[in-house]
Amino acid sequence: MQISTRQSGTSTIVDVVGDIDLYNSPEIRKVLLENIRDKRVPRIIINLKEVRYIDSSGVASLVEGLKVSRNMSSRFILFGLSPAAREVLELSRLIKVFEVYENEDQALAAT
Amino acid sequence: MQISTRQSGTSTIVDVVGDIDLYNSPEIRKVLLENIRDKRVPRIIINLKEVRYIDSSGVASLVEGLKVSRNMSSRFILFGLSPAAREVLELSRLIKVFEVYENEDQALAAT
Amino acid sequence: MAFSLKLELPSHPQVLSIVRSAVQQFAIVVGFNEEECRSIILAVDEALANIIRHAYDNRYDQTIELTCRRLGPDLGTDPGKPLEEVCDGLEFIFVDHGRSATPAQMKGRDLDDVRPGGLGIHLISQIMNQVCYEPGENGNQLRLIKLLNRKKQ
Amino acid sequence: MAFSLKLELPSHPQVLSIVRSAVQQFAIVVGFNEEECRSIILAVDEALANIIRHAYDNRYDQTIELTCRRLGPDLGTDPGKPLEEVCDGLEFIFVDHGRSATPAQMKGRDLDDVRPGGLGIHLISQIMNQVCYEPGENGNQLRLIKLLNRKKQ
Numbered sequence: 344m345q346i347s348t349r350q351s352g353t354s355t356i357v358d359v360v361g362d363i364d365l366y367n368s369p370e371i372r373k374v375l376l377e378n379i380r381d382k383r384v385p386r387i388i389i390n391l392k393e394v395r396y397i398d399s400s401g402v403a404s405l406v407e408g409l410k411v412s413r414n415m416s417s418r419f420i421l422f423g424l425s426p427a428a429r430e431v432l433e434l435s436r437l438i439k440v441f442e443v444y445e446n447e448d449q450a451l452a453a454t
Numbered sequence: 455m456q457i458s459t460r461q462s463g464t465s466t467i468v469d470v471v472g473d474i475d476l477y478n479s480p481e482i483r484k485v486l487l488e489n490i491r492d493k494r495v496p497r498i499i500i501n502l503k504e505v506r507y508i509d510s511s512g513v514a515s516l517v518e519g520l521k522v523s524r525n526m527s528s529r530f531i532l533f534g535l536s537p538a539a540r541e542v543l544e545l546s547r548l549i550k551v552f553e554v555y556e557n558e559d560q561a562l563a564a565t
Numbered sequence: 566m567a568f569s570l571k572l573e574l575p576s577h578p579q580v581l582s583i584v585r586s587a588v589q590q591f592a593i594v595v596g597f598n599e600e601e602c603r604s605i606i607l608a609v610d611e612a613l614a615n616i617i618r619h620a621y622d623n624r625y626d627q628t629i630e631l632t633c634r635r636l637g638p639d640l641g642t643d644p645g646k647p648l649e650e651v652c653d654g655l656e657f658i659f660v661d662h663g664r665s666a667t668p669a670q671m672k673g674r675d676l677d678d679v680r681p682g683g684l685g686i687h688l689i690s691q692i693m694n695q696v697c698y699e700p701g702e703n704g705n706q707l708r709l710i711k712l713l714n715r716k717k718q
Numbered sequence: 719m720a721f722s723l724k725l726e727l728p729s730h731p732q733v734l735s736i737v738r739s740a741v742q743q744f745a746i747v748v749g750f751n752e753e754e755c756r757s758i759i760l761a762v763d764e765a766l767a768n769i770i771r772h773a774y775d776n777r778y779d780q781t782i783e784l785t786c787r788r789l790g791p792d793l794g795t796d797p798g799k800p801l802e803e804v805c806d807g808l809e810f811i812f813v814d815h816g817r818s819a820t821p822a823q824m825k826g827r828d829l830d831d832v833r834p835g836g837l838g839i840h841l842i843s844q845i846m847n848q849v850c851y852e853p854g855e856n857g858n859q860l861r862l863i864k865l866l867n868r869k870k871q
């Protein structure tokens with residue numbers, strides 16, 4: 344798995360490539376918390392387009408990012424969910440808890 | 455693995471989809487021999503574009519097809535070799551023994 | 566025909582992607598569709614992750630035994646296992662020698678409370694047709710069954 | 719860290735695609751590039767196919783044991799295995815309880831003679847850095863090593 348961040352206006356976009364599981368979810372968690380809690384970015388957008396698999400430890404990192412975002416009054420957005428990512432969020436009954444968009448343009452345009 | 459045949463002019467094209475290994479190479483062998491020996495097609499073209507993997511049992515079926523073709527004075531052509539297919543034929547020192555083209559148009563145009 | 570694979574795995578998170586690859590191909594061979602394959606992989610991954618984290622407390626040098634077995638109509642003549650007599654599918658048996666879970670823990674938590682963690686058991690039980698957990702002196706055993714013909718659903 | 723998987727497999731051709739998937743992911747985790755992964759998969763597939771066809775004469779209900787082990791600098795302190803002391807890589811050990819091969823057979827045939835068959839051993843020895851075959855009463859063992867840093871090549 345590779346993870347990198349880039350800036351687009353006031354939005355910080357986190358690009359994740361590869362499977363997210365117990366082996367590498369701590370890394371995602373770290374990047375999310377660094378940006379939301381330490382750098383206090385106002386808006387963080389997670390690009391999951393290149394993530395074919397995500398397990399509950401990955402979901403837990405996303406939930407933690409969302410909760411910390413709420414505490415910091417920043418915005419937490421997901422886009423590009425693969426069928427696998429969508430299914431695990433649906434099975435966890437979390438799909439409605441997240442702000443989810445189809446693609447990057449829609450995520451950036453969200454007001 | 456799926457295997458199907460179609461006709462284009464005097465050429466019989468065999469489309470193979472999926473990995474070729476010890477489990478399914480007998481099926482390839484059967485289709486090749488049926489066409490070359492029984493139906494006596496003048497020209498058989500094997501489409502390997504959708505074959506990501508081929509082991510020595512698959513290579514053996516192709517070599518048998520080639521040999522029977524020579525006996526029957528028919529033409530035996532391969533195209534669409536994936537890196538894996540090319541590598542196994544190179545390691546077997548058989549790449550030069552076969553008539554190989556990049557794509558279907560070139561295979562059909564070969565005189 | 567009986568067709569089963571037995572894997573002896575280290576309790577290391579790097580093993581997860583390797584097992585997912587093998588299980589995905591096994592499920593394809595058995596005839597599950599893409600969506601079913603995805604969910605089977607998820608359930609197996611969650612079961613292994615739970616053993617690594619809870620049974621072995623993140624000690625990565627322990628052993629997990631995983632048997633993947635294709636269920637067929639000519640198998641499962643045990644009267645206690647009626648589902649297997651009529652159905653095709655896959656069975657996964659995990660054995661660990663770490664700390665046992667209690668029955669209450671293996672039920673999972675209330676999902677209405679949105680917080681990180683506590684999802685694994687829910688995912689496994691939603692995906693699989695049968696989930697049995699048996700703690701024991703000679704190892705804890707978790708048995709998951711996914712049926713191909715879900716006649717009972 | 720020691721990282722090894724032990725597989726107990728049926729001697730059935732349908733097992734090949736499952737093992738290829740697992741071995742591919744193992745090789746990726748160890749750090750082999752795409753082309754190396756493809757050739758490692760091929761060698762392992764050929765070794766299994768030979769056991770199914772020759773050791774077990776196409777009897778599909780026998781057992782093959784395959785251990786896949788990551789070699790690391792902190793492993794292989796046995797002085798008889800110098801390659802492992804300096805190199806990272808993968809080791810595969812196959813054990814079968816079928817008919818043994820003779821050393822002459824395990825050399826492979828002359829490739830200049832174009833005919834079907836007789837390629838497996840050649841492919842394996844071209845791909846792997848080390849190939850050892852030991853027939854024995856308690857099983858025939860084939861040991862293949864592929865190094866990540868091919869310092870000796």
Ligand SMILES: Nc1ncnc2c1ncn2[C@@H]1O[C@H](COP(=O)(O)OP(=O)(O)O)[C@@H](O)[C@H]1O
Pocket residue numbers: 615616619620664665666667670671673674682683684685686687
């Ligand atoms: N294989 C296991 N061995 C021991 N305890 C387990 C096992 N699986 C689950 N548990 C217990 O059940 C609880 C619920 O598991 P789960 O729903 O996967 O959520 P989480 O793992 O995030 O806590 C765990 O916290 C643990 O106490």
Ligand SMILES: Nc1ncnc2c1ncn2[C@@H]1O[C@H](COP(=O)(O)OP(=O)(O)O)[C@@H](O)[C@H]1O
Pocket residue numbers: 768769771772773817818819820823824826827835836837838839840
């Ligand atoms: N694992 C094995 N057990 C017993 N005999 C084997 C084994 N592998 C290879 N052999 C013998 O070595 C010969 C050469 O093998 P190979 O080069 O793979 O070609 P092929 O399998 O097409 O004959 C085989 O024909 C067989 O007699």
